[in-house]
Amino acid sequence: MVRRDSGSDDRTPGAFGAPSRRRVLRLAGGGLALAALTAGTVGCDEDSVDVEDPGSTGGDEPKGGGKGSGDGGDGDDVGEKGQAPKPLWTKPTSAETYGDNDELVAAGGVVIASGSPLAALDAATGGQKWSLPGGAVPGAPLLLSEDTLYLASSDYDGSVIGYAPASGKETWRSRLGKEYRQPRPIAVDEEQVYVIAEILEEDGSSKTNVIAALNSTTGRVAWKEQRDAGTEQNGIHAAVRGRHLVYTDFKKNLTVRDTASGGQVWTHKTTKTNYGFFTVHQDLVIVPQGNVLQAFNLADGKEKWSLKASDGALFREPAVLEDVLYVADSARTMWAVDPRSGKQLWKSEALADAGLQVPRQYVKAGDTLYGATDLDKQGGIIAIDARTGAVRWTFNDKTGDYHAWLVATDGKHVFALHGKKLHALPV
Numbered sequence: 001m002v003r004r005d006s007g008s009d010d011r012t013p014g015a016f017g018a019p020s021r022r023r024v025l026r027l028a029g030g031g032l033a034l035a036a037l038t039a040g041t042v043g044c045d046e047d048s049v050d051v052e053d054p055g056s057t058g059g060d061e062p063k064g065g066g067k068g069s070g071d072g073g074d075g076d077d078v079g080e081k082g083q084a085p086k087p088l089w090t091k092p093t094s095a096e097t098y099g100d101n102d103e104l105v106a107a108g109g110v111v112i113a114s115g116s117p118l119a120a121l122d123a124a125t126g127g128q129k130w131s132l133p134g135g136a137v138p139g140a141p142l143l144l145s146e147d148t149l150y151l152a153s154s155d156y157d158g159s160v161i162g163y164a165p166a167s168g169k170e171t172w173r174s175r176l177g178k179e180y181r182q183p184r185p186i187a188v189d190e191e192q193v194y195v196i197a198e199i200l201e202e203d204g205s206s207k208t209n210v211i212a213a214l215n216s217t218t219g220r221v222a223w224k225e226q227r228d229a230g231t232e233q234n235g236i237h238a239a240v241r242g243r244h245l246v247y248t249d250f251k252k253n254l255t256v257r258d259t260a261s262g263g264q265v266w267t268h269k270t271t272k273t274n275y276g277f278f279t280v281h282q283d284l285v286i287v288p289q290g291n292v293l294q295a296f297n298l299a300d301g302k303e304k305w306s307l308k309a310s311d312g313a314l315f316r317e318p319a320v321l322e323d324v325l326y327v328a329d330s331a332r333t334m335w336a337v338d339p340r341s342g343k344q345l346w347k348s349e350a351l352a353d354a355g356l357q358v359p360r361q362y363v364k365a366g367d368t369l370y371g372a373t374d375l376d377k378q379g380g381i382i383a384i385d386a387r388t389g390a391v392r393w394t395f396n397d398k399t400g401d402y403h404a405w406l407v408a409t410d411g412k413h414v415f416a417l418h419g420k421k422l423h424a425l426p427v
Helices: 021-027 031-035 039-043 350-354
Strands: 089-092 104-107 110-113 118-122 128-132 149-152 159-163 170-175 180-188 192-200 206-215 221-226 237-241 244-248 253-258 264-269 279-281 284-289 292-297 303-308 319-321 324-328 334-337 344-348 361-365 368-372 381-385 391-395 405-409 413-418 421-426
Touching: 104 405, 104 413, 110 413, 110 421, 149 180, 159 180, 159 192, 180 206, 180 237, 180 244, 237 279, 253 284, 279 319, 319 361, 350 391, 361 405, 368 405
Parallel strands: none
Antiparallel strands: 089 421, 104 110, 110 118, 118 128, 149 159, 159 170, 180 192, 192 206, 206 221, 237 244, 244 253, 253 264, 279 284, 284 292, 292 303, 319 324, 324 334, 334 344, 361 368, 368 381, 381 391, 405 413, 413 421
16 A cells, blocks of 8 residues: 555554664664664674674684685685685775665775765775865765765755765765755765755754755755655665655655655555665665565556565565666575566575575675675675575674674775775675
8 A cells, every 4th residue: 555755653563673773773874863872782782693802703614605814915816715815905994884885885996985084095005095074974875976976064064065086076065955954965866966854943953854856967956845744864765766766764664756846656664674775676666575575666656576585584685786686585595586577586595504694785796796794793795606696705804893894896896894994805
């Protein structure tokens, strides 16, 4: 059933309870949700995985792929006998990340991790190319278009700023208006930058928020629409395809708007097990809904296809890369699916056989799929054969850091961020 973009709670029978505080910390995107958390949240482990001491070995060697060294080195082109290649370089960073997939980006010959100061490192050498003293707003995305990096202003003056990734020079600036606070870019296409901001009351408080489109050439406001009371500006995941802007938030709404007018096209409720993740392909949005993966038409919200996991397993974060949908489930089964039809291309038990964690983020280079896992133990970066699902190797820096791993690629390197360490691996 299609519903409004509202703040009402999901009462789906049998749905999981609220996410753990660690999960909230990873997904909140800053703002009020983060302010409510204390430093003690790192001890609340959703998956009950022990955090290891720095320098520990990271557990037993998994089957089908050994753990790579976290030390710097000359870098091997390929790993031997299932071993991960050594990093081309490893650098400390000022990273302040919460595990969102848009906190590590590679473009213009540099790799950038969200932090303060915001530093761009040379992709080939790891040397610093430029930095911004103010850095990135905690929890706000590093939003990348073809030639511009968009950031929420670290001065908290209501501005959204565009920078050239290769040089760090400011190339664009816009401001939504004085009556709005903390605008954050959430998506970008060839013509517009989409932002969400708090609407200020006379006493300086905020009870509602607005979604708006800014012209990516002039910076002028193309349209703005107030969202329903009870919706949140935190935990936003968004994407644009043609005339459709798709986004989710912590209130478990999947909403589609018209990019030309801002008008709402349709809204569905998502399950409590979704946490706001989805992927898009052509005219479809694909959403994990518990043990079912569903594809909806962007134009009208009607279901196009669905795929059910086996044995009650829950689907995790999906990704479409080079016209193939990759997704794992909680039973550690990896799926490759035709995103147009929902037809299974292959299914692999290699993650479970190797005792590895389920990836929550994916990038692809050549015929290898690189997955980044949540916590350190029995995780890290997993290299998977994109044609079969076989595990080739895993890389782990063995620090025991509780932060989620993040991965990005420029096609020549795979960049792995873990806490405040950034590694460059050869493709």
